[in-house]
Amino acid sequence: MITSCHKGERCPAIAGSADFAAAFAVSSRTLARLEGYERLLRQWQGAVNLVAPSTLAAIWHRHFADSAQLVSLAPAAQTWVDLGSGAGFPGMVVAIVLADRAVAASPQGGSETGASAITRAPLAAGGRGVKPTLAAAATARPRVRLVESDSRKAAFLRTVARQSGIAVDILSTRIESPATQSKLQPADVVTARALAPLDKLLGLAAPCFSSRSVGLFLKGREAAREVEAARKMWTFDSELIPSRTDAMAHIVRVSRFEPNRKEPRS
Numbered sequence: 001m002i003t004s005c006h007k008g009e010r011c012p013a014i015a016g017s018a019d020f021a022a023a024f025a026v027s028s029r030t031l032a033r034l035e036g037y038e039r040l041l042r043q044w045q046g047a048v049n050l051v052a053p054s055t056l057a058a059i060w061h062r063h064f065a066d067s068a069q070l071v072s073l074a075p076a077a078q079t080w081v082d083l084g085s086g087a088g089f090p091g092m093v094v095a096i097v098l099a100d101r102a103v104a105a106s107p108q109g110g111s112e113t114g115a116s117a118i119t120r121a122p123l124a125a126g127g128r129g130v131k132p133t134l135a136a137a138a139t140a141r142p143r144v145r146l147v148e149s150d151s152r153k154a155a156f157l158r159t160v161a162r163q164s165g166i167a168v169d170i171l172s173t174r175i176e177s178p179a180t181q182s183k184l185q186p187a188d189v190v191t192a193r194a195l196a197p198l199d200k201l202l203g204l205a206a207p208c209f210s211s212r213s214v215g216l217f218l219k220g221r222e223a224a225r226e227v228e229a230a231r232k233m234w235t236f237d238s239e240l241i242p243s244r245t246d247a248m249a250h251i252v253r254v255s256r257f258e259p260n261r262k263e264p265r266s
Contacts, residue, residue, distance in 0.1 A: 014061040033164040050087035067093035077188035084195035085146040095144035145169040186210035193218040198226040215254035223250035
């Protein structure tokens with residue numbers, strides 16, 4: 001029997017929904033959404049290369065659990081931005097896990113509003129680093145924005161959101177473009193997986209950061225080297241958090257970063 005894996009603990013292999021529920025203590029509604037997500041991913045994979053084919057047999061561990069582990073690292077966050085979402089990892093999984101937690105936290109409880117809840121509205125004021133009141137935090141639904149330039153993958157994400165009844169913003173455009181960056185307001189948490197080396201990733205993430213923002217970047221065995229390389233271009237606080245799904249991987253937690261100032265040439 002798999003027991004719940006908490007922050008800092010490594011999860012045993014998660015073969016399916018029952019293992020995921022035991023590891024992350026999610027509801028049956030969240031599991032149903034993830035099961036639908038898995039079906040869609042398998043259906044679309046033949047036409048759109050959403051994930052590496054070698055990982056299809058381990059979707060729940062390699063993709064769902066790997067993404068879900070970020071939620072416990074920022075439990076109070078109200079606004080999330082996921083850069084280069086691809087097939088939705090980690091951003092869509094985070095949105096699905098957070099959806100039920102928001103309902104559970106509400107004094108009135110309640111239910112999801114289905115596809116009508118999907119909106120392209122701007123991120124909430126909390127995304128500017130403003131702390132909401134306790135009452136607002138208890139009832140507000142966290143907002144998740146997914147940025148994915150590939151139109152086919154963005155279409156997949158919209159299908160998952162619609163069929164899951166999850167309220168997310170999906171921005172189908174290149175992160176590097178000035179038009180995109182003008183739309184990205186600072187968020188509480190910025191995430192990315194397998195998008196770019198950390199030095200480049202911080203440049204892409206900069207428009208989403210305020211002094212209170214945190215970056216949670218899923219990285220592999222070269223995480224420490226990427227941090228050191230990024231320090232040549234950026235000054236930042238960082239922490240290497242061991243992955244709960246891969247003994248060789250880490251989550252790089254980044255905060256308070258700014259570009260290094262270049263000395264004027266004499």
